[in-house]
Amino acid sequence: MNNKIYQAVQFDTIKNELKKYAFSNFAKKAIEKREPSSSLPTVQRWLDETEEAITILASGQHVPFMGLTRVEQLTNQINKGMVLEPGELIEYADFLRSFRLIAKLFEKNKYQTPILYSYTNDLTDFSQVDATVYEFIQGNRVKSESSKALKQIRNQIAKLEKEIDQRLRKFMANSQNQAKLQDRLILIKDDRYTVPIKAEYKQKIGGTIVDQSSKGTTVFVEPETVRKYNDQLIMEKAAEVGEVYQILAYLTGLIGERMSEITYCIDVVTELEVIFARAKYSRAIDGKKPKINKEERIIFNQVKHPLLNSPVPLTLNLGIDNRALIITGANAGGKTIVLKSVALVSLMTMTGILVASGEGTDIAVFDDIFIDIGDQQSLENSLSTFSGHMQNLSEIIKKVKRHTLVLLDEIGSGTDPNEGAALAIALMEEMYRKGSLVIATTHFGEIKEFAVKHEDFTTAGMAFDAETLTPKYKLLLGETGESHAFWIADKMKINERVLANAAEYLENRSYDLLKQNFQPTTQPQQAVTATKVYDFSKGDRIRVNDTGKIGLFYEPIDDYQANVYLEKEMLEVPLRRLTLVSTAEELYPMGYDLDTLFEDFADRKYKKDLARGSKKAHKKLNKEMKQRRELAE
Incomplete structure (x- = not known):
């Protein structure tokens, strides 16, 4: 597949x-x-x-x-x-x-x-393996009874822990030690039992400092009376780890064997x-087991697409009286969904999934299913799109044979309608001759006509409500659907006069071919003299022809070059490259200070601040003067 x-x-x-x-x-x-x-x-x-x-x-x-x-x-x-x-x-x-x-x-x-x-x-x-695991392990812990050695080790650990606890409690109960304690707690630090002592008494306690608090106010001391017991406890716990590992390795080995x-x-x-x-x-998905066949017979009775919300059930048959089906109708009517439904339901069935369908549904088991699909619902049917479809169809043509299903969406579209329709018919004929079942969607009238005349092709249209001008998304076998271009255009708010003219053209094929006289909307420009190739003034809005960027004309340098203010920079540009967009007279009121157009906002603000006596601005000015003097010296 x-x-x-x-x-x-x-x-x-x-x-x-x-x-x-x-x-x-x-x-x-x-x-x-x-x-x-x-x-x-x-x-x-x-x-x-x-x-x-x-x-x-x-x-x-x-x-x-x-x-x-x-x-x-x-x-x-x-x-x-x-x-x-x-x-x-x-x-x-x-x-x-x-x-x-x-x-x-x-x-x-x-x-x-x-x-x-x-x-x-x-x-x-x-049962022997899992029973042994359950016998040795309880509550995510190896049982002490799993081995004699483990039981002895754990008994010794319990005795040592009890002895350490008693000695530490006796230590904390001693009146000489109580004032030195930070808390009456027994804490394990680095696997050793300790008591918390105030830092100022750390040299007055007989024992080993094991750790201290992050602030340094508390030290954790192992009193001399429990040191040897801590040492013994650590050794016994190491022995416990070793024994437990041996038991876990034994149990893992039972499984591995x-x-x-x-x-x-x-x-x-x-x-x-x-x-x-x-x-x-x-x-x-409320699936039911369908009948299946290897006779290239597709019978869908009220089959539902599994991924759509509230799908309209699909009923169709192919491979009994006809081996090819041409579906026509509006773009928004659901033609593509029919193709996808046939393919998806077939693939699901061939994977062992029950599909939502009615009684009598019979699904063919294909050797392969091919599809050429692409939403052609925009104005961008470029040559590359058409070429892509042709490449895909070329590969399909090489592989189709008996027990294959080919699904073609908007076949022949994306190029000249006459050539596209002819090519589509030839492609489908070739697929048909090789023995495949074909289901295709189209808008082309020539393909519809071909399907009606061909003995082994049949047609189907997508139901459309003429009163409400809305699609019903229902397949009508044996009929041909209209594209409903006018309905779609009206939905897209196309002008009523355009729709009326289109209806007239469709009916009578008579077009308005008279030439209309359009008067010029602007005054013709004055001819440019040979000695002067420009006529710009300060503040004019101009376009630089080779880049298309918009700027302001500042002043001419000579008869061929000018200073232009472009993107906050003053640039020299050949006059021949400039085009007038708007004059300064059109853009600014009489008496407007055009020089301000060529100053940055920050500079203009700085000057205004100086004029109104801003302390901050004058401070900046004095600083700049001082810097200039230092440079001069």
């Missing part, structure tokens, strides 16, 4: 919707990779699997997919030789236990869901997860 079709009809969006119903990365990746099948038995099996899964869901039963969210990550860790933590082992044990629970569920429902039962019948029982069997079961459960994702999505 060519991948261009997926994006064109939003099949990728359907896959993304499916992935929302999957838990594991294994299943999400499987959905992403799953291609529509061109095999009739495969598609039939997929549809039957989805229907069986819906039966389970409809009965209120739930498949116990447990531990799936991180199973890929944990499996990769095991395969890399890493040791799982207690909580991770419990997750994996839950996953292994789910195999038995899933098998038990489908054993109970094997007569209603025989295909799904056949999957689960091969799931391995890993069975990884080949687990991998097979993962594949089975992943496929089940994919099937139930299809079932859940099919239920969400």
